[in-house]
Amino acid sequence: MNDLARRLRELHEQPPLVLPNAWDAGSARAIEAAGAQAIATTSAGVAWAHGVDDAGGLDRAAAVAAVRAICAAVSVPVTVDVEAGYGDVARTVREVVEAGAVGVNLEDSTARVLDEPAVHAERIRVARETGGAELVINARTDTYLFGDRTGTIERAKRYADAGADVLFVPGVVDLPTIAELVKESPLPVNVMVGPGAPSVHELAEVGVVRISVGPAITGAAYALATAAAREVLTTGTYETLSIH
Template identity: 80%
Template sequence: MNDLARRLRELHGQPPLVLPNAWDAGSARAIEAAGATAIATTSAGVAWAAGVDDAGGLNQESAIAALRAICAAVSVPVTADIEAGYGDVAGTVTAVVQAGAVGINLEDSTARVLDDPLVQAERIKTARAAAVAAGIDLVINARTDTHLFGDRTGTIERAKIYADAGADVLFVPGVVDLPTIAELVLESPLPLNVMVGPGAPTVAELAEVGVARISVGPAITSAAYALAQSAAKELLTSGTYAGLTS
């Protein structure tokens, strides 16, 4: 597994690591077949696939079960979105490694409220200790929700604290304007991960300013479920199948 962990770590840089996010074994296999060199999970997508809401609906057991199936379905490195650790960071990281993943996303908010950065620092230290105990050089992607929640002034201060605690990458969802992203790249002590979607800069533009990692969060999941709903509605109302044309 450390070969996979090493490969995931080495993929961060230039060109940036581009991570389509999977939510189950089938989506992971499709993403690998499309040419992905690594796969990230999306907690929102995993929650929706389990039939629960993203906001607090997913628990450790369900998240790990989905992760285990994803890791078994692909040969590329997998990094797991574990939200804030489900109240048991050490246990979650141990289970993540046992499932076959070699990276984690660990966020600094709980119930959509920003936590004190020192709380997140302790999570990162705990995650690192659990990974070391398991013998894996885990890639820790420290997510800060400062931009998502409109508190942008503390992003770099948090990044420094998280770097000192042992994080490998800084994940800042909610920022899509290129000048701000370029500024974050220059100021962050860690390689930068951004989340993209329609209207965001292209991969080439993000690479040009030095972004090391690009993911899409639940965007692919959302699009897949939107297609399922619209195709089903068409079938059940007009009795036609135009939405299934590929």
């Protein structure tokens, strides 16, 4: 196991692992400079940085190129969002590992439709076989995002059996519900946070191991760019930039 892969695994054993997600090499360096011990990417943010929509707008080649640039820019472990594997999980995992990633985030929906658990379990099995024992596999389930919550734990069990290391459940921010998921899940739990979500301290108290922000920072950065540009183009002033 290489040093970065070992470090990423160790960070999961010393929770909480807090991941402010990056979308390009510059944002990754900024996040590392802020003190992050590992970098996670956001597929939505990477897509937006390429000027395309998150829903299928980014292809494998562009995603892998972004991973390569991010890994080259930082010295901490990088775990990457590879959506549902871009149609070929083995090839995608092989290429992002070659680009420097030591973890992957695989989601169980395609084109915003929840896949059958067996379909995603097979993706995880292929990712494990391709990436080896050292790869940290974050199995994302979109049950809460799509309102089909009853099967979450059953999915978690199947994903654990297939070789996943962590269960990622975006779309849930209710602390009692998160605590129940942590209690019932056979895998350590990752949640996605943002304004209105419980604090890192509160999530750690109920046993959450991994905390990420998804595309929230990317969205805020682009919102600032839009607001600053609009101000200078309309009023000719620069107050939006005063936060810096």
